[in-house]
Amino acid sequence: MTLTPTSFSPAAAPAAAPPPPALIQLREVEKTYAGRTGTGAVTALHTITLDVPKGAILGVIGRSGAGKSTLIRLVNGLERPTRGQVIVDGTDISALDERALRHERRSIGMIFQHFNLLARRTAYDNVALPLEIAGVSSAAIKNKVMPLLDLVGLADKARRYPAELSGGQKQRVGIARALATDPKVLLSDEATSALDPETTEQILALLRQVNAELDLTILLITHEMSVIKAVTDRVAVIDGGRIVEEGPTFDLFTRPQHPTTRSFVSSITGNELPAHLASRLSAQPLAGSQVLVRLTFTGGDASQPFLSVLTRKLNIDLGIIQGNVDYIGGHPFGTLVVSTPADQAHLQALTDASRELGLQVEVLGYVA
Numbered sequence: 001m002t003l004t005p006t007s008f009s010p011a012a013a014p015a016a017a018p019p020p021p022a023l024i025q026l027r028e029v030e031k032t033y034a035g036r037t038g039t040g041a042v043t044a045l046h047t048i049t050l051d052v053p054k055g056a057i058l059g060v061i062g063r064s065g066a067g068k069s070t071l072i073r074l075v076n077g078l079e080r081p082t083r084g085q086v087i088v089d090g091t092d093i094s095a096l097d098e099r100a101l102r103h104e105r106r107s108i109g110m111i112f113q114h115f116n117l118l119a120r121r122t123a124y125d126n127v128a129l130p131l132e133i134a135g136v137s138s139a140a141i142k143n144k145v146m147p148l149l150d151l152v153g154l155a156d157k158a159r160r161y162p163a164e165l166s167g168g169q170k171q172r173v174g175i176a177r178a179l180a181t182d183p184k185v186l187l188s189d190e191a192t193s194a195l196d197p198e199t200t201e202q203i204l205a206l207l208r209q210v211n212a213e214l215d216l217t218i219l220l221i222t223h224e225m226s227v228i229k230a231v232t233d234r235v236a237v238i239d240g241g242r243i244v245e246e247g248p249t250f251d252l253f254t255r256p257q258h259p260t261t262r263s264f265v266s267s268i269t270g271n272e273l274p275a276h277l278a279s280r281l282s283a284q285p286l287a288g289s290q291v292l293v294r295l296t297f298t299g300g301d302a303s304q305p306f307l308s309v310l311t312r313k314l315n316i317d318l319g320i321i322q323g324n325v326d327y328i329g330g331h332p333f334g335t336l337v338v339s340t341p342a343d344q345a346h347l348q349a350l351t352d353a354s355r356e357l358g359l360q361v362e363v364l365g366y367v368a
C-alpha cells in the first residue's frame with residue numbers, strides 16, 4: 001500500500017465546539033418612545049446588542065432613566081423594539097403577534113420590585129393564576145403549586161393573603177408564581193429594591209438556588225452593585241440607553257474600563273478615599289510629602305504576605321491608609337492604600353516590586 005503524503009500529516013485537531021447560542025439575544029435593538037403631543041420622542045435604547053448565555057445569571061446595572069426597565073420589557077414583549085431583534089430561545093419575540101406572544105410569555109417568568117400580587121388572592125391562588133390562565137386542570141395545578149411554595153419556603157403560608165405576608169415572603173410568592181409555567185427565563189426588575197439588606201440576601205440566595213436547580217437563565221436589572229456582586233455571573237453596564245461595558249462580573253469589578261463602571265465599583269469596594277484625605281490630595285509632590293499608592297490584588301494567592309515582602313525587600317516604611325478584601329464569585333479581590341515618602345526612586349522601586357508580586361499599582365497623589 002502506498003501512503004499518500006497526506007496520510008502523514010497529523011490529524012487536524014477537532015474544531016472546538018462552538019458555544020451554544022445565547023438563550024436571550026438582543027441584536028442592535030433600538031427603542032424610541034413616541035412623545036405625547038407637545039413632547040418630543042425619547043430614544044430609551046440605542047443599538048443594544050447583548051447575549052445572555054443559557055443557565056447564566058446576567059445583571060444589567062444602570063442609573064435611573066438609563067433604560068433598564070425598557071430593556072427587560074422588550075424581552076417579554078411588553079414593549080416592541082423600534083429597530084432590531086429580541087430573540088429568546090431561538091424565537092424572535094419582536095416578530096410575534098399578540099396571540100403567539102401570550103403563549104411565548106409562559107416560558108418567560110418575571111418578578112417585580114413591588115411584587116404585583118393580587119391582594120384578593122391567597123399565596124396559593126396567586127401562584128396558581130398563570131396556570132389557570134393557561135387552562136391547566138385544578139388537580140394538575142395543585143400538584144404544581146404546593147411543591148413550588150415548598151421550594152420558596154412558604155408551604156405553611158399557602159392560605160395567607162399578601163397583606164399577611166412580609167416583603168420577603170411576598171417576593172417568594174412572586175418567584176413561585178413566575179416559576180409556575182416552567183419558564184426557561186426569569187426576568188427580574190429591581191426585585192430586591194424594596195427589601196432590607198438581610199431579606200435581599202435571602203431572596204438573592206433563592207434566585208441562585210433556582211438558577212442552579214432548574215437550570216434557569218436569569219436576566220436581572222438593578223441599580224445596586226451589591227446585588228450584582230452577590231448573584232451574577234456576568235454584568236452589563238447601561239448608561240444613557242447604551243451598554244458601555246459587558247463581561248464576567250469578576251473582571252468588571254477588578255478591571256473596570258468605563259467611568260460609569262468605575263463609579264459603580266467604587267460605590268461598593270470602598271475604593272474612594274475618605275473625604276478628609278481626598279480633599280488634601282495634590283497631584284504634585286510637595287516638600288516632605290508622602291505619596292499615596294493604591295495596590296490592588298485580584299485572584300491568585302491573595303493570602304501571600306505581600307506587605308511584609310515589600311517592606312523587607314525595599315527596606316521602606318509603608319503606612320496603611322485604607323484596606324479592603326472582598327470575594328466575588330469566591331475569588332478574592334482586595335485593595336490597599338499605602339503611604340510612603342514621596343521620592344521618585346522610592347516610588348519606582350515600590351511600583352516595580354509590586355508589579356512583580358502581581359499587584360496593580362496606582363498613584364493617587366501626594367499629601368503634605
Ligand SMILES: Nc1ncnc2c1ncn2[C@@H]1O[C@H](COP(=O)(O)OP(=O)(O)OP(=O)(O)O)[C@@H](O)[C@H]1O
Binds near residue numbers: 044062066067068069
Ligand atoms: N412609556 C414611555 N413613554 C415615554 N418615555 C418613556 C416611557 N418609558 C420610559 N420612558 C423613558 O425612557 C427612558 C428610560 O426609562 P426606563 O424606565 O427604561 O429607565 P430605568 O433605567 O428603568 O430607570 P429607573 O431606574 O428609574 O427605573 C427614560 O428617559 C424614560 O423617561
Ligand SMILES: [Mg+2]
Binds near residue numbers: 069070
Ligand atoms: Mg426601571
